[in-house]
Amino acid sequence: MMSKEKLNRINYLSKKSKAEGLTVEEKEEQKKLRTEYLQNMRQSFKNQISTLTVIDPEGNDVTPDKVKKLRKK
Template identity: 40%
Template sequence: MITKELIEEINTLARKQRTVGLSPEEKERQQTLRQAYLVSFRENMKSVLDNIEIVDELPKNKMN
């Protein structure tokens, strides 16, 4: 699970990349964090979609 601290670290590395650049170790850490974030996001989205119930019809007494 991605915590607030990990998101802050991702953002810190992104800011540093835009300003002074990243060392090879920092680039590797950034990629690792991004992949972990994407995995967590996909799992959460799948969970949300799995819990959606689709209803095709309105009850007969509610139709206009």
């Protein structure tokens, strides 16, 4: 999970970009922070999916094979 300071920085750079524009250094920083944020979000989503178990109304485990493979990794 990203720190609150990094999230605040992402938001600040976004607002500044819309209001007045960013310097080259700020654009690079923004790109780096966004990439890190997306990696964290994807990993978090994978973790949530890997704990998922799907049970049909008859009580059978019908969890997709892709999810089962994620658990084994």
